[in-house]
Each structure stands twice: as C-alpha cells, then as structure tokens.
Amino acid sequence: MSASPTPAPPGTAATAPAASPAGRPTLPDLASTDVVDLTAAVCDIASVSGEETALADAIETALRDRPHLEVLRDGDAVVARTRLGRDRRVVVAGHIDTVPVKENLPTGRRRGDDGEEELWGRGTTDMKGGVAVALHLAATVTEPLWDVTWVFYDHEEVEADLNGLGRLVRTRPDCVSGDLAVLGEPTAGGIEGGCNGTLRAEVRTHGRTAHSARAWRGVNAVHAAGEVLARLNRYTPAEVPVDGLVYREGLSAVGIRGGIATNMIPDECVVTVNYRFAPSRTPAEAEAHVREVFDGFDVEVTDLARGARPGLDDPLVAGFVAAVTAVTGGAPGPKYGWTDVARFAELGVPAVNFGPGDPMLAHADDERCPVGQIRTCARALGSWLAGATDGGTMGT
Amino acid sequence: MSASPTPAPPGTAATAPAASPAGRPTLPDLASTDVVDLTAAVCDIASVSGEETALADAIETALRDRPHLEVLRDGDAVVARTRLGRDRRVVVAGHIDTVPVKENLPTGRRRGDDGEEELWGRGTTDMKGGVAVALHLAATVTEPLWDVTWVFYDHEEVEADLNGLGRLVRTRPDCVSGDLAVLGEPTAGGIEGGCNGTLRAEVRTHGRTAHSARAWRGVNAVHAAGEVLARLNRYTPAEVPVDGLVYREGLSAVGIRGGIATNMIPDECVVTVNYRFAPSRTPAEAEAHVREVFDGFDVEVTDLARGARPGLDDPLVAGFVAAVTAVTGGAPGPKYGWTDVARFAELGVPAVNFGPGDPMLAHADDERCPVGQIRTCARALGSWLAGATDGGTMGT
Numbered sequence: 067m068s069a070s071p072t073p074a075p076p077g078t079a080a081t082a083p084a085a086s087p088a089g090r091p092t093l094p095d096l097a098s099t100d101v102v103d104l105t106a107a108v109c110d111i112a113s114v115s116g117e118e119t120a121l122a123d124a125i126e127t128a129l130r131d132r133p134h135l136e137v138l139r140d141g142d143a144v145v146a147r148t149r150l151g152r153d154r155r156v157v158v159a160g161h162i163d164t165v166p167v168k169e170n171l172p173t174g175r176r177r178g179d180d181g182e183e184e185l186w187g188r189g190t191t192d193m194k195g196g197v198a199v200a201l202h203l204a205a206t207v208t209e210p211l212w213d214v215t216w217v218f219y220d221h222e223e224v225e226a227d228l229n230g231l232g233r234l235v236r237t238r239p240d241c242v243s244g245d246l247a248v249l250g251e252p253t254a255g256g257i258e259g260g261c262n263g264t265l266r267a268e269v270r271t272h273g274r275t276a277h278s279a280r281a282w283r284g285v286n287a288v289h290a291a292g293e294v295l296a297r298l299n300r301y302t303p304a305e306v307p308v309d310g311l312v313y314r315e316g317l318s319a320v321g322i323r324g325g326i327a328t329n330m331i332p333d334e335c336v337v338t339v340n341y342r343f344a345p346s347r348t349p350a351e352a353e354a355h356v357r358e359v360f361d362g363f364d365v366e367v368t369d370l371a372r373g374a375r376p377g378l379d380d381p382l383v384a385g386f387v388a389a390v391t392a393v394t395g396g397a398p399g400p401k402y403g404w405t406d407v408a409r410f411a412e413l414g415v416p417a418v419n420f421g422p423g424d425p426m427l428a429h430a431d432d433e434r435c436p437v438g439q440i441r442t443c444a445r446a447l448g449s450w451l452a453g454a455t456d457g458g459t460m461g462t
Numbered sequence: 463m464s465a466s467p468t469p470a471p472p473g474t475a476a477t478a479p480a481a482s483p484a485g486r487p488t489l490p491d492l493a494s495t496d497v498v499d500l501t502a503a504v505c506d507i508a509s510v511s512g513e514e515t516a517l518a519d520a521i522e523t524a525l526r527d528r529p530h531l532e533v534l535r536d537g538d539a540v541v542a543r544t545r546l547g548r549d550r551r552v553v554v555a556g557h558i559d560t561v562p563v564k565e566n567l568p569t570g571r572r573r574g575d576d577g578e579e580e581l582w583g584r585g586t587t588d589m590k591g592g593v594a595v596a597l598h599l600a601a602t603v604t605e606p607l608w609d610v611t612w613v614f615y616d617h618e619e620v621e622a623d624l625n626g627l628g629r630l631v632r633t634r635p636d637c638v639s640g641d642l643a644v645l646g647e648p649t650a651g652g653i654e655g656g657c658n659g660t661l662r663a664e665v666r667t668h669g670r671t672a673h674s675a676r677a678w679r680g681v682n683a684v685h686a687a688g689e690v691l692a693r694l695n696r697y698t699p700a701e702v703p704v705d706g707l708v709y710r711e712g713l714s715a716v717g718i719r720g721g722i723a724t725n726m727i728p729d730e731c732v733v734t735v736n737y738r739f740a741p742s743r744t745p746a747e748a749e750a751h752v753r754e755v756f757d758g759f760d761v762e763v764t765d766l767a768r769g770a771r772p773g774l775d776d777p778l779v780a781g782f783v784a785a786v787t788a789v790t791g792g793a794p795g796p797k798y799g800w801t802d803v804a805r806f807a808e809l810g811v812p813a814v815n816f817g818p819g820d821p822m823l824a825h826a827d828d829e830r831c832p833v834g835q836i837r838t839c840a841r842a843l844g845s846w847l848a849g850a851t852d853g854g855t856m857g858t
Contacts (some may be wrong), residue, residue, distance in 0.1 A: 325717025
C-alpha cells in the first residue's frame with residue numbers, strides 16, 4: 067500500500083552468508099542470534115522456488131542437534147517437532163521459497179519514510195521474516211505449553227501441484243496434523259483467521275455466426291452475455307459469520323472474451339467468474355450456488371478450492387488470539403484471499419495467518435519489512451507458546 | 463450456401479493461356495470468343511493482388527485497337543470509354559485481382575449436383591466472370607444507348623488504401639464519373655442496389671482494479687459493460703427506404719474483451735460494435751447515432767465508411783432494372799454488405815451490384831460459377847446497353 071516507487075537500495079549489510087567447511091551456506095545459531103539478523107541470514111541464502119535445497123539443508127542442520135526436537139526431511143521440506151506428550155499440538159508453518167530475485171539481495175537496512183527501521187530485500191516480507199521467527203522459537207521455546215510441529219516447506223510460489231505443504235498433507239499427514247495451524251505469511255503482524263474458498267467458472271453463451279451486415283441471420287452470443295452480466299450486477303454477496311469472524315463473499319467477472327472478426331456475429335462468449343465463498347461452505351455447495359446463479363447458462367467449473375475455518379471458538383485458538391493481541395494490540399479479522407491455510411482445512415485443522423510484513427509488498431522489487439514487526443511477531447508467538455512474556459529472549 | 467465440401471477438381475481444360483510472341487500472356491479475341499471461354503481465359507492468367515500486371519497488360523492490349531474506345535492506363539487499372547456524346551454515362555466496373563490461388567487453377571468444368579455446368583477455379587466467382595462479361599460487351603456493344611466507361615481495377619482484395627478504384631476516385635475522377643455505376647461483384651445474377659454504410663466503434667468501460675478476494679475495493683469494468691450489452695439488446699434496428707429499396711440496419715457487438723488475471727477485478731472492458739447504416743445517412747449522422755445510443759460511455763470510432771444510394775428512382779437506373787429483370791426474372795434488392803459501390807457514392811454516382819456467381823463461394827477453395835449465370839448476365843447487361851435483346855452475340 068505504501069510501496070516506494072524506488073527500487074531496493076544496494077545492500078548495506080552485504081556480507082555473504084556464513085559457510086560450512088564443505089562450502090555450503092549455514093545459518094547462525096538460532097537461539098542466540100537476534101531474530102532480525104536471523105531474518106537477514108535466511109534471506110541471504112537465496113531460495114527461489116525449485117532451488118530451495120541449500121536453505122533446506124541449512125535449516126535441517128541448524129535444527130538437527132536440538133535435543134527437544136525430532137527432525138524429519140521430505141524433499142526440501144524440513145519438519146521439526148516436540149514429543150512432550152501435551153494434550154494438544156500446534157503447527158507453525160512457513161514456506162522457504164521466494165519469487166525470483168530482482169537485484170534485491172543481499173538484504174540491507176534503512177529507515178523508512180516514517181523513520182522506522184526496515185529490512186530490505188527478496189523474502190523479507192514473503193515470508194522469511196515468518197520463517198526466521200519460527201526458527202528462533204523452535205530453538206528457544208524448549209518447553210512449550212503445547213506440543214509444536216515446525217514446518218518449513220518448499221514450492222509455495224509456483225504451481226499448486228508442486229506445493230510442499232500440499233505434498234505433506236497428502237503423503238505425511240502426521241507431519242502437519244494438530245489442533246491449530248499458524249501460517250507465518252505476511253499479515254503486517256495481525257491475525258487473519260482461516261480464509262475464504264475460491265471457485266472459478268466459465269459461463270458460456272452460444273450463438274450462431276453470420277456476417278454482421280446481415281446480423282439477423284445469426285444469434286449474437288455477446289448480446290446473450292448481457293444477461294450474465296445483469297445477474298452479476300444484481301448479485302448481493304453474503305457476509306457469513308464463521309467461528310466468530312465474519313467472511314465477506316464476492317462474485318465477480320474477472321474476464322470476458324468473445325468475437326471472431328469485426329464483420330462477424332460472435333457465436334460464443336465466455337465470462338470467467340470468480341466466487342470467493344465463506345469457509346463454512348463446502349466446495350460442492352459453492353458450485354451449486356454458482357450454477358443456481360447462472361441457471362440456464364453453460365457453466366464449467368475450472369478451479370475450486372475450499373476455504374479454511376478460523377476455529378476461534380476453540381479455547382486453544384481463543385488463547386492464541388488473546389495472547390497475541392495482548393502484544394500486538396490488534397483485533398483478529400478474517401482472511402479473504404485464499405492461502406495455504408486451506409491445506410490444513412483438508413485435515414480438519416483450524417488455521418490462522420500471522421506474520422510480519424505488508425502483504426502488498428510481497429513479490430515487489432522493493433520488498434521490505436519493518437524490523438519492529440519481526441520482533442513483535444516473535445515476542446507474541448513466543449509468549450503464547452511459552453506461557454510467559456519472555457520477550458527478552460526474542461531479540462527485542 | 464451450397465458449397466461442396468470437396469476441393470476444386472483438377473482442371474479439365476488445363477491449357478496454358480495463349481501467349482504473344484514476346485511470351486506475355488494474351489486474351490483471345492473478346493468479340494468472337496464465347497463469354498464462358500473468355501472467363502476461363504481471364505481466370506487462367508493468375509492475378510493475385512499485387513501481381514495484376516500481366517492481366518492488366520493483356521486487357522489493355524485486347525481493348526487498345528477497338529476504334530470505338532478510348533483506353534487509359536493507371537497503374538494496373540485499365541479504363542476504356544466511349545465518346546459518343548450521349549447525354550448520360552454508365553460506368554461498368556470490376557476488379558481484376560483475386561485472393562491467393564489454392565491449387566485451383568487452371569480452371570476446369572464439371573457438372574454440379576443439380577446437373578448444371580459449372581466453371582471451377584480461383585476467380586470464377588470473385589469476380590472474373592463479371593470482368594469477362596464487361597470485356598465481351600466492351601468489344602461487342604459498339605453503339606451503346608449511353609456512353610459507357612469500362613473500368614478494370616487492381617488491389618480490391620487487400621488493404622483499402624491500395625484499392626485501385628479508390629485511387630481512380632481520388633486522382634482520376636473523370637475516369638469513374640457517370641450517372642450510374644454497375645459493379646460486377648457476384649450477386650448470383652440478381653441486382654443488389656447500393657449498399658449500407660458501416661461504422662465500427664470501441665465502447666469502453668473503466669473501473670479500478672483490486673484483488674478479486676476483496677472485490678469491493680475495486681470497480682468492475684466488465685460488470686459495467688452489462689449496461690452496454692443491455693442497450694444493444696434493447697436496440698431495434700431501423701428499416702429505411704432509400705430510392706425504392708428498403709435497407710435493414712443493424713447494431714451488433716462483434717467482440718468483447720476484458721480481464722487482467724483470474725484473481726483481479728478488471729479495470730477496463732471494450733465492446734467492439736458494428737453499426738450498418740442505411741445509405742441515406744451520412745457518416746456524421748451515423749456516428750452521432752452511435753454516440754447517442756451509448757451516451758455516458760467512452761466511445762471511439764475506429765472505422766467509418768459511407769453507404770451508397772441505389773438511385774432506383776432515376777429513369778436511367780429504373781430502365782436498367784427493367785431490362786435486366788426482364789432477362790433474369792428476379793426483383794432487385796438492397797445490398798447489405800459494404801462494397802466498392804460506396805466509392806462511387808463519394809462522387810455522387812448511384813450504383814448497383816450485378817454479377818454472376820454465388821457470393822458465398824468467393825474466396826473458397828472450391829470457388830466455382832454456373833456458366834449459365836455468366837451468359838445470363840452478359841445477355842441482360844448487353845441487351846440494356848444495346849437497346850435490344852441481341853443475346854445471340856452474347857454467347858448463349
């Protein structure tokens with residue numbers, strides 16, 4: 067939202083990542099390193115989707131020797147979990163890949179327009195700030211109130227079928243199951259619960275072509291699409307309360323195309339619609355609703371993904387919200403955009419989004435994150451897990 | 463309409479065009495050659511747009527020595543005219559270029575499904591049948607009732623700014639002026655008077671983009687186009703009498719496009735509309751009408767060409783219609799599609815379309831023309847010009 071039009075400044079902390087004797091990059095000690103410095107170190111091991119191995123290796127190495135953690139590796143995903151026998155388990159997850167680097171690494175620091183210190187560079191917002199918070203807490207919160215599974219996964223920024231979290235859900239559900247999932251995607255440090263589902267469909271009208279000089283010999287499919295647009299204009303989106311949050315739905319044309327030549331009556335018109343539906347609706351209900359709205363038209367569903375319930379009516383989740391908002395000061399809201407939290411919904415795990423960074427700066431050439439948000443997220447999540455406001459170890 | 467799905471048969475009269483001693487192709491004697499044989503000879507001198515010189519040379523040579531004709535050359539257009547001092551002048555025009563040959567030359571003859579003899583090959587319909595009729599009559603009708611200007615022009619099948627008739631209208635209006643123009647484009651031997659004008663415009667809606675998960679933050683330009691389509695659906699095209707014929711108008715969407723990505727609210731939608739307007743309306747009136755229909759929207763006119771009045775209320779034209787329909791038996795109708803007759807309208811010359819061949823077969827791989835239509839057109843036009851039904855010399 068407040069994105070600077072200028073490109074990222076040259077790194078001012080342009081030290082190469084530390085490297086092991088074998089030449090592979092390593093991370094600094096997770097427990098003793100300031101969480102902002104740790105964020106910079108995680109960013110400076112570049113890990114564009116498909117090239118996550120070096121960072122995954124560094125994460126695995128950094129977690130492997132912690133006696134309170136069991137560490138598993140699955141492709142370029144790393145899972146670390148406690149086995150303390152707590153009655154409830156929390157999953158904290160984040161992807162370790164980024165979109166391509168645009169001359170915005172290594173990271174650098176500078177003051178923003180408001181005087182606040184920012185960490186600049188690829189991944190600072192999406193989402194290595196969240197990853198660094200998780201790594202720091204995985205190392206330091208050795209006796210959490212609940213068992214914790216820390217998930218660092220690959221291939222989030224590319225085609226959905228490559229997504230590392232989706233792979234774990236399908237093949238290693240034990241690695242991602244629990245009673246609440248916290249996904250560290252950027253929310254500017256607020257809590258955004260669950261997410262709406264999303265459905266895309268092509269609503270097609272059919273006609274009969276003719277020369278446009280004799281239009282009455284044809285049937286104009288673009289004219290017929292007028293009724294599709296009229297229904298969209300008449301449509302009133304619902305606002306649906308789910309587990310204590312209100313999800314605003316939407317039904318929008320995101321594209322329209324029709325026409326053969328400028329002297330021909332079009333015989334087909336395709337309106338691509340996108341329905342964002344509350345997480346209390348099943349995908350089947352969402353599809354039935356769209357088919358009802360466009361009753362009489364040719365409707366083909368091309369994409370359909372369920373939403374995720376926020377689960378705020380569960381005492382565990384309510385406790386999370388209370389602890390975090392005590393630190394951050396903000397009230398939780400619903401997540402409208404579809405995110406990987408919905409992958410947890412497939413396992414019945416309520417999920418929230420919570421991480422540092424302005425989501426509007428994700429993927430931007432001038433990607434950056436206020437360092438204060440990284441520290442606040444670490445303190446808030448850490449205090450909840452540890453059952454105390456021990457922000458002192460969180461690198462404040 | 464009754465196009466055969468099979469490609470053109472191999473030529474069965476596959477003799478190479480006659481050639482002069484210098485090796486350049488020539489046409490047989492225009493007066494003594496049967497008009498269908500002459501059509502085949504004209505077709506067999508291939509003259510795809512831009513390559514008309516050989517045929518233009520042959521036409522010029524074949525007309526040059528006729529004592530009743532003055533012959534002019536302008537690029538690859540040939541104009542031949544009488545100077546008999548008649549009080550009225552008729553222009554008979556046809557283009558000599560074709561679309562590219564698709565293994566459908568040399569011409570051949572075969573029986574159609576209805577047993578009628580057909581001449582097959584590129585140009586037989588569009589429009590070397592009409593050209594051969596004109597060449598035959600230019601040579602044989604030495605004392606027409608009215609002065610006649612015979613125009614054979616280039617570059618009709620390509621970009622409008624190359625059109626040879628347009629060039630003559632701009633640079634040699636004396637070569638194309640008169641009281642009636644007869645354009646030999648295929649009308650299946652009927653008279654189609656004048657033509658409607660045509661206007662194309664882009665009607666644009668504007669919005670504001672947003673992520674489709676938060677559609678309410680944007681303004682959907684595709685939804686806004688619903689009102690454009692609603693106006694098209696409410697529109698009742700006029701039927702406009704002009705000079706004794708009724709022109710049916712039309713206002714159609716010929717294309718629509720909008721959309722940025724399937725998760726974005728479109729900020730622009732463009733509806734391309736085509737207005738076909740009666741020849742009694744000026745282009746300025748047509749534009750004002752379209753702007754009125756889409757009042758409140760952003761309208762950009764991208765193409766605008768006047769129509770052509772048929773002039774059937776003129777005794778000269780009425781006489782032409784009476785003479786031709788006495789031979790062909792059909793009543794005249796309006797031309798809906800825009801044709802080169804409109805170029806005569808720029809000079810104030812009423813114009814009709816009249817020629818052999820089914821226009822639906824123009825440009826088709828199986829282009830062909832019933833030989834009977836070629837003979838009938840020659841007989842009808844010749845009898846009117848000569849003031850007698852001397853079909854005997856027309857090659858019946």
